[in-house]
Each structure stands twice: as structure tokens, then as C-alpha cells.
Amino acid sequence: MPANPHGYTLNHTMLRVKDPAESLAFYCDVLGMTLLNKVDVEPGEFSLFFLGYVESEDEVPTDPREAARYVFQRQGVLELTHNWGTEDKDGAVYHDGNSEPRGFGHIALDVPDVDAACARFEEAGVTFVKKPDEGMMKGLAFIKDPDGYWVEILSAANMAGGI
Known part of the structure; x- marks a missing residue:
């Protein structure tokens, strides 16, 4: 099949x-x-x-x-x-899924170089949830979009050997 x-x-x-x-x-x-x-x-x-x-x-x-x-x-x-x-409304309008009650988690982007991408995001003033050298899973990051949704930043090549 x-x-x-x-x-x-x-x-x-x-x-x-x-x-x-x-x-x-x-x-x-x-x-x-x-x-x-x-x-x-x-x-x-x-x-x-x-x-x-x-x-x-x-x-x-x-x-x-x-x-x-x-x-x-x-x-x-x-x-x-x-x-x-x-x-035109003040404050958050939608639930991002990552605060209680948890639901939706994140979307993910595969980038050629996580560190280079994160340096670019940091320069752009993006909010980080997790940087590549933090936490248990090294080499990947989480950033927030303007509505608070999480975006995972990963490298497929690194993930294949890291899980």
C-alpha cells in the first residue's frame, strides 16, 4: 500500500x-x-x-x-x-495557545543556520521564548510573532542527528 x-x-x-x-x-x-x-x-x-x-x-x-x-x-x-x-482593540485579542489553558503550540521554520537566523531576528528586535543555547534542546529557538504565537526555528540537518 x-x-x-x-x-x-x-x-x-x-x-x-x-x-x-x-x-x-x-x-x-x-x-x-x-x-x-x-x-x-x-x-x-x-x-x-x-x-x-x-x-x-x-x-x-x-x-x-x-x-x-x-x-x-x-x-x-x-x-x-x-x-x-x-x-483598534487594546491588549491581546487572540489566545496564543501557550498560556493556560494550553492548546495550539507553534509553527516551525527550517533555516540553513539557526545561529545566523537568530542573530538576524535579535537585530530586528524579535522576542525570544528560547535561544539556541538555552534549555534541554540545544540548537533550536522559539520566537514570538506580534500576536504572541510561537515560531520554532530549527535546522533539519541538525534535527536529524539531535533527536
Whole structure:
């Protein structure tokens, strides 16, 4: 029997965000993702921002239908959902999953060099939950996005020998 007899793939993970400008700056400018598509759903008063890693921004279609097809045929997409008006509220709007009651944990990024990535994040003023030389598991880090969601920073090459 094939490993995946149904042909399923994990397309995307969705996180709700309070302020899309702040979140897009974090995910695009700090983590290097590209905005693949944006959809405004006026009747529901929310916007969807689909992000991912690309070789070249030229590969991202500009036509809305083609952009949607492009997003939903990929793997490893991050969807940020912004409910209009939340950016005007004081304090946290969403539960990050890492305070009580615990639930959602984190997303993870594979980077070529954890220390170099973390130096870049530190320079950008990113909040660290755990640095690579801290804790029981050395060589990986956890940072927080603007809404407090944790992002694990790891190197696949290091993880293969470290677990």
C-alpha cells in the first residue's frame, strides 16, 4: 500500500492576527515570506493573507483566480486571518495557545543556520521564548510573532542527528 493512498497534502495553517500590517512586516520582512494572495471578504468583514516561501516573486500570479489556484495547490502555506476592527482593540485579542489553558503550540521554520537566523531576528528586535543555547534542546529557538504565537526555528540537518 502506498504511504499516502489518498493523495492528501497539508496545504495551509491559519492564524488569526490583530494587526495585519504588523504581522505582514514580521512574516515577510523578518521571516522572509512572500504574500502569495490577499482576499477581502466584505460580507464577513475579514481579510485573508496567504504567505509562503518562493524562489522568485515573479512566480506569484497577479490574476486573482490564478493566485487562488497557485495558493491552494501549494504545501506549507501560512494563512493570516484579520477580522476587521481588531487592530483598534487594546491588549491581546487572540489566545496564543501557550498560556493556560494550553492548546495550539507553534509553527516551525527550517533555516540553513539557526545561529545566523537568530542573530538576524535579535537585530530586528524579535522576542525570544528560547535561544539556541538555552534549555534541554540545544540548537533550536522559539520566537514570538506580534500576536504572541510561537515560531520554532530549527535546522533539519541538525534535527536529524539531535533527536
